[in-house]
Amino acid sequence: MNIAIASEGNTMDSCLGSSFGRSSWFVIYDCDTRDIEFLSNPNKHAEQNAGLASVQLLSSRNIKKIISGEFGLKIKPLLDSLKIQMIVVHMPEKKIKEILEMLNH
Amino acid sequence: MSPRNKTLRKILSPPIIKGFKPYGGEPVEQGRPLVYLLFEEYEALRLCDYDLCTQHQASQLMCVSRPTFTRIYASALQKIARAFVEGRQIVVEGGKVYFDSDWYRCGGCQCYFNNPGKEDIHACPLCGNQQVFSIEFSREIANGQMQQGENLCICPHCGHVMAHRVGLPCNQQICPECRNRMIRKGNQGCRK
Numbered sequence: 001m002n003i004a005i006a007s008e009g010n011t012m013d014s015c016l017g018s019s020f021g022r023s024s025w026f027v028i029y030d031c032d033t034r035d036i037e038f039l040s041n042p043n044k045h046a047e048q049n050a051g052l053a054s055v056q057l058l059s060s061r062n063i064k065k066i067i068s069g070e071f072g073l074k075i076k077p078l079l080d081s082l083k084i085q086m087i088v089v090h091m092p093e094k095k096i097k098e099i100l101e102m103l104n105h
Numbered sequence: 106m107s108p109r110n111k112t113l114r115k116i117l118s119p120p121i122i123k124g125f126k127p128y129g130g131e132p133v134e135q136g137r138p139l140v141y142l143l144f145e146e147y148e149a150l151r152l153c154d155y156d157l158c159t160q161h162q163a164s165q166l167m168c169v170s171r172p173t174f175t176r177i178y179a180s181a182l183q184k185i186a187r188a189f190v191e192g193r194q195i196v197v198e199g200g201k202v203y204f205d206s207d208w209y210r211c212g213g214c215q216c217y218f219n220n221p222g223k224e225d226i227h228a229c230p231l232c233g234n235q236q237v238f239s240i241e242f243s244r245e246i247a248n249g250q251m252q253q254g255e256n257l258c259i260c261p262h263c264g265h266v267m268a269h270r271v272g273l274p275c276n277q278q279i280c281p282e283c284r285n286r287m288i289r290k291g292n293q294g295c296r297k
Contacts (some may be wrong), residue, residue, distance in 0.1 A: 084218060
């Protein structure tokens with residue numbers, strides 16, 4: 001099972017992305033092998049529907065959970081139909097490595 | 106002036122079909138306009154005439170006021186009647202809605218998460234803490250609107266402010282501090 005985390009940068013010290021569709025990078029974390037992959041977000045500056053395009057980008061990678069500071073209104077029905085769980089973390093100063101530590105509880 | 110924003114309507118689940126086609130009668134002319142039934146109108150019809158709720162109960166389920174619900178319901182009936190009489194197709198789409206799925210809050214890391222798979226939730230998916238609370242989404246929305254400085258009930262006597270609950274008129278709210286009736290903040294007669 002893979003988990004996607006919205007991120008502001010491509011290092012472990014980057015902060016959690018405040019908005020899902022417009023975050024700079026996505027961290028793809030594999031729960032079984034504990035592999036970490038950084039994926040650049042091509043939709044960062046899209047005029048509209050950045051969230052929908054990002055979901056399409058991620059949906060091919062067997063993602064079951066997405067962690068972000070916020071989610072837009074349009075993607076909720078799409079994520080519901082794909083059975084992807086949204087996790088909203090209202091802590092913008094949280095770093096990617098701290099999130100990963102929490103996931104490895 | 107731009108029209109007033111519509112309140113988000115809560116929908117339990119989208120309909121299982123996308124629309125209806127008429128059959129029989131004269132051949133349907135090409136390009137006859139479709140009738141667009143909004144999701145909220147479908148939901149209003151389902152709650153009232155399938156689940157046999159009263160309009161008051163249904164309005165609370167959809168998180169809109171009772172008069173708004175009546176308007177949505179009347180519009181649904183008009184559209185369906187027009188489609189039947191004029192032999193038009195019905196397409197169910199659009200509307201200002203959000204779909205309900207259960208939301209939870211973790212007591213450990215204070216994160217919020219939903220449950221699209223409808224499984225039993227025992228622990229937080231992020232930190233594994235077992236203290237998870239189910240939350241009411243409508244209340245969270247009310248809190249969000251409070252931060253934007255709109256949709257508040259205010260007591261005209263002591264100035265106590267609380268979040269407005271959709272579907273519950275302000276003047277039926279009683280101020281918890283001085284037991285007077287509340288009014289909507291920003292309305293006439295509100296001096297504070």
